[in-house]
Amino acid sequence: MEPHEPDLTAVPVTSVLAALADDVRLQIVRALAEGGESPCGSFDFGVSKATRSHHLKVLREAGLTRTRAAGTSRLVRLRRDELDKLYPGLLDAVLTQRPPA
């Protein structure tokens, strides 16, 4: 099965933004930025595993993450270097948790 991890330059900006424009996915990205490479199962944000898998797929296909198999789990990591290079400031602007109100 192809991992579908596209070249970031081939992904339209709108797709990158759309991938980030979801609360669950943004939490995943934040967790990845803080905790580094993590297994899929570590992202427990109140959605079913089917939904979580869906969101991880969106992130992967938008070029935001890479996934590799590791035994029984799959490790996900942020493609931070590439993102910072192609869209300097994007992640920083989005990652900093805003005050709730």
Added chain:
Amino acid sequence: MEPHEPDLTAVPVTSVLAALADDVRLQIVRALAEGGESPCGSFDFGVSKATRSHHLKVLREAGLTRTRAAGTSRLVRLRRDELDKLYPGLLDAVLTQRPPA
């Protein structure tokens, strides 16, 4: 009628990102960044005026633009200062036109 121009800090990041995650709206934002305050009618990107009005509303309600009446037209402008302050790097990262391929 209230113009619905929210305080940027009250708009969830996901809404800001969602507003930018559309090709037509991104073109509008780019045009605004380049040309400054412009009338609605100047954004002719192959959609009907109804659709254009819809996109401008999305941008306005996401806190990205401000609109003011001026005679028979309405002038739209980017809230760049506020955006750059709250999300430094966001606009810059998104505004720079990528090479098509």
Added chain:
DNA sequence: GGCGTCGTTCGATAGTTGTCGAACAACGGT
């Protein structure tokens, strides 16, 4: 006052997306 321009709003529609449970697949341990 009447007309044309500019823009918004309404209702409809087609497409996309987030969500779930259930079924399936892969792997490690016992």
Added chain:
DNA sequence: ACCGTTGTTCGACAACTATCGAACGACGCC
């Protein structure tokens, strides 16, 4: 070989969104 764990995939369904034409409203001008 069997299980339990971990993820993915498959419908299905509800909610949202982009799009349009048509109707409407506001303004300036003749």
